[in-house]
Amino acid sequence: MADTISFLKPREAVLSRRAAIIADLTELLPPECLVHEARELVPFETDAFVSYRRLPLAVALPKTTAQVAAVMKYCNRYGIPVVPRGAGTSLSGGAIPQEDAVVLGLSKMSRILEVDYANRTATVQAGVTNLNISEAVGIDGFFYAPDPSSQLACTIGGNIGMNSGGAHCLKYGVTTNNLLGVKMVLVDGTVIELGGKHLDAAGYDLLGLVCGSEGQLGIVTEAVVRLIAKPEGARPVLFGFDTSEHAGACVADIIGSGIIPVAIEFMDKPAIEICEAFAHAGYPLDVEALLIVEVEGSEAEMEAMLKAIVEIAGRHGVKTVRESQSATEAALIWKGRKSAFGATGRIADYICMDGTVPLGKLSYVLNKTSEIVDRFGLRVANVFHAGDGNMHPLILFNANDPEDAAKAEEAGNEILKLCVDAGGCLTGEHGVGIEKRDLMRHQYSEADLHQQMAVRYAFDEGWILNPSKVFPLDGRPAA
Amino acid sequence: MADTISFLKPREAVLSRRAAIIADLTELLPPECLVHEARELVPFETDAFVSYRRLPLAVALPKTTAQVAAVMKYCNRYGIPVVPRGAGTSLSGGAIPQEDAVVLGLSKMSRILEVDYANRTATVQAGVTNLNISEAVGIDGFFYAPDPSSQLACTIGGNIGMNSGGAHCLKYGVTTNNLLGVKMVLVDGTVIELGGKHLDAAGYDLLGLVCGSEGQLGIVTEAVVRLIAKPEGARPVLFGFDTSEHAGACVADIIGSGIIPVAIEFMDKPAIEICEAFAHAGYPLDVEALLIVEVEGSEAEMEAMLKAIVEIAGRHGVKTVRESQSATEAALIWKGRKSAFGATGRIADYICMDGTVPLGKLSYVLNKTSEIVDRFGLRVANVFHAGDGNMHPLILFNANDPEDAAKAEEAGNEILKLCVDAGGCLTGEHGVGIEKRDLMRHQYSEADLHQQMAVRYAFDEGWILNPSKVFPLDGRPAA
Missing domain, CATH: 3.30.465.10 (Uridine Diphospho-n-acetylenolpyruvylglucosamine Reductase; domain 3)
Known part of the structure; x- marks a missing residue:
C-alpha cells in the first residue's frame, strides 16, 4: 500500500525526549507493564489492517484504572500521543501506532x-x-x-x-x-x-x-x-438464487415484511466457491447467490417464521431451499460462512471493505461493485450481513505487486463512495481508522466534520488521543 | 412551587431591544409564523410541568428548515436565547421559556x-x-x-x-x-x-x-x-400480590430468567384504587401490588411465555392471576393503567417523579419512598414501568397550599436522590429540564458535569439554546 501521508508528522519534541519519557513511565508502572525494547515493540507495530507499520515509542500495559490514569495524565502534560489498543484486531487500522506514541494496551485488564x-x-x-x-x-x-x-x-x-x-x-x-x-x-x-x-x-x-x-x-x-x-433453539436455512438481484430483493422483502430473523448472510458465487472448497459446508454450487437466514425461538416460532420466509423466497424465484435438520448441519452451515475470510486468505491477498447501504439498494450496489472491480482487472467475493445492509466486498489482489495493491485500494475507495452515494455510509462495524479517514469528506460536509472535530476538542484539546485516525489529516484545526 | 433561582438572569441587552428583535423576525418569517402579542403568547408560557411560567419574548413557528436556520442564525448573532418546543408536554419543564427567549415551535412542521x-x-x-x-x-x-x-x-x-x-x-x-x-x-x-x-x-x-x-x-x-x-397478537395478564416486595422480586426474576415481555407495569394499592375507581378495569382490590405483564407474538409463543411467567409469579406467592380472554378485556386492562395520571389528577394535585433503579432494588426503593413521603405527611401512588426499573411515584399534595407544595417538591428531591444512591439515575424518560437540574450534582461529579458542559460548548458557545435547563445554574462556565 502507498505509505505517504498516513500519519501526522511525528512530534519532534516527543521523539527527542524518548529516553526521558521511558524513564518517567518506569516510575508510573511496574516493570512487567512497560515495553520499550525495539524487538518487544514489534507485536504492536500494526493491527489486522496490516497495510501500515510503525514501531511506537513505548507500550504501556496497565493493570488498573489508576495506572491508566497516571499514564494519561503524564502523556497529556507533555503532549505525547496515546494510541489505545485492545487485541489489535482492527480491520481499519484503528490500533496502528505512530512513532511518537505510547500504545496503551488493555490486555492485562481482562477480568x-x-x-x-x-x-x-x-x-x-x-x-x-x-x-x-x-x-x-x-x-x-x-x-x-x-x-x-x-x-x-x-x-x-x-x-x-x-x-x-x-x-x-x-x-x-x-x-x-x-x-x-x-x-x-x-x-x-x-x-x-x-x-x-x-x-x-x-x-x-x-x-x-x-x-x-x-x-x-x-x-x-x-x-x-x-x-x-439464549433462545430455545436456532435454525439456519440456505436459499440459493439464480441472480444476485433476486437474492437482494428477497432480503429487502423479508425485512419489509417485518420479520426479524437473527441473521441474514449473503454470499455471491465466488464466495460460495471459496467457502465450500474450504469448509465442505454443503453449499449448492449451481447458484449465483446464497442467503443464510437464521431464525430462533421455540419450535413453533421457528416453523412459523420459516414458513413465511420460504414463501417470500418463493416469490423471488428461489432455486434451492435447505433447512438444517440437525445441530451438526447447522454448525456446518455457519462454519462455511465464518471461515470466509480465512478461506479467502488461502487463495489470494484481499482487503475487506465495510460499507452499509439501504436494503433497497443491495443489488444495485452489488452490480456496480462488480463493474468497478472488473474495470481494475481484479476479482471480488461478496460475503456479508445482508439483513442490515452491511456489505463486505473482499477485493482479491497480489500484495507482492505494488501496482495490484494500489489498484485494490483505489477500487475499494470507489466502492465505499458508491455506498455513500447510494444513501449508505462508509462503515458498518469496522470503523474509520486510517483506512477510511480520507473518505470522510465524501460522507460529510465541512460543517458536519467541523462539528465532530469540535466535540473531539471538548475531550482532548491537545489532540493526543489516537490522533492520526478518523478525520482527514488536512483541514484539521491546529492542535 | 418556589419560584426562586429557576432561570438565568434575563439578558438586559435582549430585553431592551424587544421591539427591534420582533421587527427583525418579521422580515425572516411569514406573518402567520410569528407570535408576539402578549395574549397570544400565553399558551407558550409553560408546559406540562406547569410549576413555572414565563411569557417569552416571541414565538417563531417556522414551516421549513430554511426558516428555522434563518431564525437560529439571527438569534445566535445577537445572543438571543432560543427555547425549542414540540407540543409542550414535557413533564420536567423542558419547554418552559424565559422572558428573553424566542420560543422556536415546530408545530407547523408536521408532515x-x-x-x-x-x-x-x-x-x-x-x-x-x-x-x-x-x-x-x-x-x-x-x-x-x-x-x-x-x-x-x-x-x-x-x-x-x-x-x-x-x-x-x-x-x-x-x-x-x-x-x-x-x-x-x-x-x-x-x-x-x-x-x-x-x-x-x-x-x-x-x-x-x-x-x-x-x-x-x-x-x-x-x-x-x-x-x-405489529405482532400477531398481544395479551396482558394481571398478577396481584400481597406485598410490594413479592411483586418487585417477581419482576426481577422474570427479567433475570431472560424472558422479555413487551411491558411489565407495576401499580401499588393507592394506584390500583385510583385507577379502578376511574376506569372500572376489573383490577383486584384485595391486593397490595399489581403487575400488568404483556406478552406478544403468535398464540403458541404467547402461551409458552405466559406459562413461564405464571410459574415465576407462583414462586413469589402470587395471589391473583387473570389472563385477558378477549381484546375488549385487554383494552380495559390497559385503559386502567393509561388513565393513571388523569385519574390521580381528579382526586389531588400531584407531581410525577421519574427515577430509574436497577431491578434488584425495586422493593427497597418502594419502601424507602413510602417512608420519605410519610415523613412529610403526604401520600404517594406508584404506577410505573417496572420491567426497566423506571419508577413514577406520584406525590399527592394540595397545590393551593404553598407549604404542602414545598413539601412535595422536597420529598420528590429526596426520592430522586434515593434512586441515584441505589445505583440508578434521576430520569428514565422525562428528562432533566428545570425540575432535576439542581439534582445533577447528586448524580454526577464535577468532572462529569464539566465534560458534559464542554460538549455543549462545542455546539453552542454563546449558551443560547434552552439555556436554563439540564445543568445547575451555579458553577457553569461563563457564557
Missing part, C-alpha cells in the same frame, strides 16, 4: 468483575475478550450478543471503540445497543463513569457518543454490558 | 415525508405527533414503538429532545433505539444531517448524543425513525 442476572448485566474490564463474556454466562443460559468474526480474540474495549457488530446484530443490535455503562479515563487522567445498570441517563448521552469514537475521547477501562437469554 | 417499508423507516418532520406515525403505517401492519402516555399530542422532535420512552419500551427500547437519522440546524444556522437509513455511521455518534440533549445542541427539523411490524 469479569460481576455478573448480575437480576439486571441482566455483566461488569467487565476493557481487556476481556468478547467471547469470554458469553462463555462465562453460557452455563446459566445467557450470552453477550454482538459477535464480530474476531470474537475469540477481540476485546470489549476495542468493540466499544469501533461499535462492533457481527452476523447476529440484525436482531440484537451492535455494541452501542448492548452497552449500559463505562468507566473511562479522560485525557487529563480524570476518571468518569457514564451510564450504569439502568436504562437512559440524566444529561447528555456521552455513553452513546463514546461508543464508536475510536479511542479519541478517553480510555475505557470497565464496561457494563447487557446479557441476553 | 410525514416518506414511508419506506424496504428499509422499515419513516422520514418525518419534527412536529409530527408520535401517534401519527403509527397511524400512518398501521394499515400496512407497522408501528413506531416508543409510546409515551402523551403520544396523542407529543411530537417526535420533543421525543428526541427527551429520549422519551413508554410502557412498551421494555421490548423495543426508548427513542434512541428507534431513531436512525436527523436533519438538524446548528446554533449558527448551518444545517447538518446525522445518520440516515443505515445502521451505524462513520465518525462519532453525534446522533446518539443529540437524542436526549433537550434542545441544547441544535434544532432537529426532520427525523428518520424505525418502523416495526
Whole structure:
C-alpha cells in the first residue's frame, strides 16, 4: 500500500525526549507493564489492517484504572500521543501506532468483575475478550450478543471503540445497543463513569457518543454490558438464487415484511466457491447467490417464521431451499460462512471493505461493485450481513505487486463512495481508522466534520488521543 | 412551587431591544409564523410541568428548515436565547421559556415525508405527533414503538429532545433505539444531517448524543425513525400480590430468567384504587401490588411465555392471576393503567417523579419512598414501568397550599436522590429540564458535569439554546 501521508508528522519534541519519557513511565508502572525494547515493540507495530507499520515509542500495559490514569495524565502534560489498543484486531487500522506514541494496551485488564442476572448485566474490564463474556454466562443460559468474526480474540474495549457488530446484530443490535455503562479515563487522567445498570441517563448521552469514537475521547477501562437469554433453539436455512438481484430483493422483502430473523448472510458465487472448497459446508454450487437466514425461538416460532420466509423466497424465484435438520448441519452451515475470510486468505491477498447501504439498494450496489472491480482487472467475493445492509466486498489482489495493491485500494475507495452515494455510509462495524479517514469528506460536509472535530476538542484539546485516525489529516484545526 | 433561582438572569441587552428583535423576525418569517402579542403568547408560557411560567419574548413557528436556520442564525448573532418546543408536554419543564427567549415551535412542521417499508423507516418532520406515525403505517401492519402516555399530542422532535420512552419500551427500547437519522440546524444556522437509513455511521455518534440533549445542541427539523411490524397478537395478564416486595422480586426474576415481555407495569394499592375507581378495569382490590405483564407474538409463543411467567409469579406467592380472554378485556386492562395520571389528577394535585433503579432494588426503593413521603405527611401512588426499573411515584399534595407544595417538591428531591444512591439515575424518560437540574450534582461529579458542559460548548458557545435547563445554574462556565 502507498505509505505517504498516513500519519501526522511525528512530534519532534516527543521523539527527542524518548529516553526521558521511558524513564518517567518506569516510575508510573511496574516493570512487567512497560515495553520499550525495539524487538518487544514489534507485536504492536500494526493491527489486522496490516497495510501500515510503525514501531511506537513505548507500550504501556496497565493493570488498573489508576495506572491508566497516571499514564494519561503524564502523556497529556507533555503532549505525547496515546494510541489505545485492545487485541489489535482492527480491520481499519484503528490500533496502528505512530512513532511518537505510547500504545496503551488493555490486555492485562481482562477480568469479569460481576455478573448480575437480576439486571441482566455483566461488569467487565476493557481487556476481556468478547467471547469470554458469553462463555462465562453460557452455563446459566445467557450470552453477550454482538459477535464480530474476531470474537475469540477481540476485546470489549476495542468493540466499544469501533461499535462492533457481527452476523447476529440484525436482531440484537451492535455494541452501542448492548452497552449500559463505562468507566473511562479522560485525557487529563480524570476518571468518569457514564451510564450504569439502568436504562437512559440524566444529561447528555456521552455513553452513546463514546461508543464508536475510536479511542479519541478517553480510555475505557470497565464496561457494563447487557446479557441476553439464549433462545430455545436456532435454525439456519440456505436459499440459493439464480441472480444476485433476486437474492437482494428477497432480503429487502423479508425485512419489509417485518420479520426479524437473527441473521441474514449473503454470499455471491465466488464466495460460495471459496467457502465450500474450504469448509465442505454443503453449499449448492449451481447458484449465483446464497442467503443464510437464521431464525430462533421455540419450535413453533421457528416453523412459523420459516414458513413465511420460504414463501417470500418463493416469490423471488428461489432455486434451492435447505433447512438444517440437525445441530451438526447447522454448525456446518455457519462454519462455511465464518471461515470466509480465512478461506479467502488461502487463495489470494484481499482487503475487506465495510460499507452499509439501504436494503433497497443491495443489488444495485452489488452490480456496480462488480463493474468497478472488473474495470481494475481484479476479482471480488461478496460475503456479508445482508439483513442490515452491511456489505463486505473482499477485493482479491497480489500484495507482492505494488501496482495490484494500489489498484485494490483505489477500487475499494470507489466502492465505499458508491455506498455513500447510494444513501449508505462508509462503515458498518469496522470503523474509520486510517483506512477510511480520507473518505470522510465524501460522507460529510465541512460543517458536519467541523462539528465532530469540535466535540473531539471538548475531550482532548491537545489532540493526543489516537490522533492520526478518523478525520482527514488536512483541514484539521491546529492542535 | 418556589419560584426562586429557576432561570438565568434575563439578558438586559435582549430585553431592551424587544421591539427591534420582533421587527427583525418579521422580515425572516411569514406573518402567520410569528407570535408576539402578549395574549397570544400565553399558551407558550409553560408546559406540562406547569410549576413555572414565563411569557417569552416571541414565538417563531417556522414551516421549513430554511426558516428555522434563518431564525437560529439571527438569534445566535445577537445572543438571543432560543427555547425549542414540540407540543409542550414535557413533564420536567423542558419547554418552559424565559422572558428573553424566542420560543422556536415546530408545530407547523408536521408532515410525514416518506414511508419506506424496504428499509422499515419513516422520514418525518419534527412536529409530527408520535401517534401519527403509527397511524400512518398501521394499515400496512407497522408501528413506531416508543409510546409515551402523551403520544396523542407529543411530537417526535420533543421525543428526541427527551429520549422519551413508554410502557412498551421494555421490548423495543426508548427513542434512541428507534431513531436512525436527523436533519438538524446548528446554533449558527448551518444545517447538518446525522445518520440516515443505515445502521451505524462513520465518525462519532453525534446522533446518539443529540437524542436526549433537550434542545441544547441544535434544532432537529426532520427525523428518520424505525418502523416495526405489529405482532400477531398481544395479551396482558394481571398478577396481584400481597406485598410490594413479592411483586418487585417477581419482576426481577422474570427479567433475570431472560424472558422479555413487551411491558411489565407495576401499580401499588393507592394506584390500583385510583385507577379502578376511574376506569372500572376489573383490577383486584384485595391486593397490595399489581403487575400488568404483556406478552406478544403468535398464540403458541404467547402461551409458552405466559406459562413461564405464571410459574415465576407462583414462586413469589402470587395471589391473583387473570389472563385477558378477549381484546375488549385487554383494552380495559390497559385503559386502567393509561388513565393513571388523569385519574390521580381528579382526586389531588400531584407531581410525577421519574427515577430509574436497577431491578434488584425495586422493593427497597418502594419502601424507602413510602417512608420519605410519610415523613412529610403526604401520600404517594406508584404506577410505573417496572420491567426497566423506571419508577413514577406520584406525590399527592394540595397545590393551593404553598407549604404542602414545598413539601412535595422536597420529598420528590429526596426520592430522586434515593434512586441515584441505589445505583440508578434521576430520569428514565422525562428528562432533566428545570425540575432535576439542581439534582445533577447528586448524580454526577464535577468532572462529569464539566465534560458534559464542554460538549455543549462545542455546539453552542454563546449558551443560547434552552439555556436554563439540564445543568445547575451555579458553577457553569461563563457564557
